[in-house]
Amino acid sequence: MDGPQVALLGYGEVGHVLADGLAPCVRLRVYDPAYPSGSTPSCELVARNADAVHGADVVIAVTTGADSFAACAESRPHLKPGVLYADLSTGAPGDKRRIAELLEPDGVAVVDGAIMAPIPLRGLATPVLASGKHADRFAAFAGGHGMDVTPIGGSPGDAAARxxxxxxxxxxxxxxxxxxxxxxxxxxxxxxxxxxxxxxxxxxxxxxxxxxxxxxxxxxxxxxxxxxxxxxxxxxxxxxxxxxxxxxxxxxxxxxxxxxxxxxxxxxxxx
Known part of the structure; x- marks a missing residue:
């Protein structure tokens, strides 16, 4: 399949919705330690974080807020320079800033994303706010694949605060x-x-x-x-x-x- 290579970290309620929506148009690999590796009707579940993020053009993290920093730290050694890393977890603004401080020195384009409505109601089109200097880039990717992302500029943590x-x-x-x-x-x-x-x-x-x-x-x-x-x-x-x-x-x-x-x-x- 043509299209960007995308890693999805987290396969809970939000992860299932994103996987179902993105799988037809991207090369998608999903990692969640709670799920065994294997193929599902909508995506490929891999056994390790490294298997998901290695070589990815876009990483979308939808872990719990408590797990978001650990997920980014585990991903860090395997991320290529220039990869877009969008953390959509419900974390505090300070958590989002810590993720940016860890990854940006390695050339990773970090975006803070905030899901602004219950995702079962609107699925892939659920409104998302994106902050950080790469928010426009994530919005362009997301809009091209059925997501509703509004960039607000600013810094990582600004979307989380809202x-x-x-x-x-x-x-x-x-x-x-x-x-x-x-x-x-x-x-x-x-x-x-x-x-x-x-x-x-x-x-x-x-x-x-x-x-x-x-x-x-x-x-x-x-x-x-x-x-x-x-x-x-x-x-x-x-x-x-x-x-x-x-x-x-x-x-x-x-x-x-x-x-x-x-x-x-x-x-x-x-x-």
Whole structure:
């Protein structure tokens, strides 16, 4: 087969999707220590990291964030100069910078990639942000093979920062919904609260978000007392109250430090 030689490190959920999408148009070798070597309908699984990355034009790492640096260190002796190494793991910005600091002196073109949506929903076309001076090069490769990569320039770690800031919001909301719904069920109000939660989320707009920030600043003391009452209620219900207690601590801190500024022309008054 013609086309670039590509190594894929990691064969979990993301790795399976990328392998299925890329295999028809590139020469693909996949390595994951959790999977034995052999052929699958979509790719060739190899026994060692070196077997995957040796001679590759592009390496795409989709390991866990905890394994990302070890994967790049294991790859390093076998990477040819000029190879494009795109780390798409969910790692901290500092982890992405360490990867660049290790590989770039050897002439490797390092890209920090951040997958910005659940990959089962859109498959190969899931939006990815790419940072670093070689982000445009990775975007060109990816776009030519069915991926949706947006280069943002900057340095390795910049894409990861955007991903993890989104995680603070979205995963935090997930934890809040879990805790609140558990409390609602324990109080015999599960169905009512579920409908209320859906209504609150689906009707949210910019004014709603602005009000969350400004209201915390203007009514901080009262809201701290309100959340202390909520904490006592969850304790009485026998429901874990981690997020509720954390909310109380955050709002109490706001009473002393204020809220962060609102970017842009968000000037609507609090109601």
């Amino acid at each position: 991903k993890l800031l989104r995680s603070v919001l979205v995963k935090g909301l997930s934890a809040l919904v879990i805790e609140a719904q558990r409390a609602a069920r324990a109080a015999g109000l599960g169905e009512w609260f579920w409908e209320h939660a859906l209504e609150t989320v689906t009707e949210a707009d910019e004014e709603f978000v602005v009000r969350l920030l400004r209201g915390a600043g203007q009514h901080g003391v009262r809201r701290v007392h309100e959340m202390e009452a909520a904490t006592r209620m969850l304790e009485e219900l026998g429901v874990p109250r981690t997020m509720t207690e954390a909310t109380t601590v955050t709002l109490d801190h706001v009473t002393r430090t204020g809220t962060p500024p609102i970017p842009g022309p968000a000037t609507r008054p609090t109601t």
